Amino acid sequence: MKPGPRRIGIIGHGAIGARVAADIAAGKVKGATLEGIICRSAIDNAPAPQFEMEHALGRCDVLVECAGQEVLIEHGEAVLSAGVDLLATSVGALADPHLSQRLLAAGPGRLFLTPGSIGGLDLLASGARATGYDAVMITTTKLPGSLIQPWMDEAEADRIRNTPGPIEIFHGPAARATQLFPKSLNVAAAVALAVDDWDAVAVSVRADPAAELTTHLIEASGNSGNYRFEICNKVSPQNPRTSGVVPFAVLRSLELIIGARGGMI
Ligand SMILES: NC(=O)c1ccc[n+]([C@@H]2O[C@H](COP(=O)([O-])OP(=O)(O)OC[C@H]3O[C@@H](n4cnc5c(N)ncnc54)[C@H](O)[C@@H]3O)[C@@H](O)[C@H]2O)c1
Incomplete structure (x- = not known):
């Protein structure tokens, strides 16, 4: 260098x-x-x-x-x-x-x-190195409009856009979540990479018209302990898909x- x-x-x-x-x-x-x-x-x-x-x-x-x-x-x-x-x-x-x-x-x-946009990856990686996890779950909640994707048909996009309350729009493995929501679910990849196990990480994506803050609830349990991080970020004024931090x-x-x-x- x-x-x-x-x-x-x-x-x-x-x-x-x-x-x-x-x-x-x-x-x-x-x-x-x-x-x-x-x-x-x-x-x-x-x-x-x-x-x-x-x-x-x-x-x-x-x-x-x-x-x-x-x-x-x-x-x-x-x-x-x-x-x-x-x-x-x-x-x-x-x-x-x-x-x-x-x-x-x-x-x-x-x-x-x-x-x-998230934290706690250092501890998750340390626990993975120690013993691994029985289960890892991320629940992400965002404003409906920021979750609309080009692959959705008009009916699905309308259902999400006009939901009067919170709805789950995806539940499945981390790799699929990042593929379906490439600009919004980098956090799922970050957690999967931290625990070094894509198959262990399940993701729930929720659209909520009242979600002024983007929330990621990350839960992991294993022999090294039980971890629960709730991260509530203000969105970027320039891009509602991205957290301002x-x-x-x-x-x-x-x-x-x-x-x-x-x-x-
Ligand atoms: N890790 C995280 O927590 C996290 C959070 C939010 C976004 N992201 C990632 O960051 C990316 C950028 O987010 P943003 O909010 O700044 O998006 P943005 O849409 O505001 O800006 C993207 C910028 O990249 C440029 N661009 C797009 N494709 C390009 C290409 N092929 N070559 C050169 N320039 C290109 C655009 O012109 C624009 O200037 C997102 O796509 C997402 O993948 C990661």
Whole structure:
């Protein structure tokens, strides 16, 4: 690793990427400089030049994906093979075992996953390492409109959109949840990766018109203990599918991986 500040590239300039880019450009991440932004649309008043992936690979030490699963599918391996570290937010992409194996085997760049909108993954991973779990359950509750998906037919979309009260719209395994709700169920992937067992994690997705806060109830029981985390996040003003805290989780992850500070990990 060359001495000097880490050169950071951001992929995506929406609710997450714009704040991450702005804070790095403003010098709020010690030891990092913003080299450029990759985005499929033009950015007004960008805090750094827009560039293409091929240029980013020669100029960045770390790329931060804040764009969507398809970026990890299309570019993840090439980024890591070029020796560039990759910090991913769209961790649901790893529900595909083939992609997951390829990315985890690729290098010399290192793949990092931000915990994003949830916490407790460190303890879940510790318990998994100790003894594993008998059962892991995530119950996610969001505003109905943020859960409508392109694969739903009009009747199903209307049923969800107009529900007068809370309804369960999915119950099943974590991998399926992240595939069906790719922009909303990254948390299911994060928990499955933390416990290192996709089959052990069941997911319930609920649409609730009164859900001003996005709620993730994570419950795990096993020989190391019983864990229950309830996370209630305000949604991002820029994107109701995304919790407002996520850009700050990404900034924190970035500080940890570039070694800018010690402390809690
Ligand atoms: N881990 C978590 O807790 C968590 C939480 C929320 C979102 N996410 C992930 O983060 C992603 C971004 O969330 P957001 O709220 O910022 O979304 P957003 O829609 O507000 O912004 C996405 C940005 O990425 C750009 N983009 C999309 N596809 C691209 C591509 N192929 N190449 C280059 N740029 C591309 C868009 O133009 C836009 O600027 C989501 O798709 C989701 O997968 C993760």
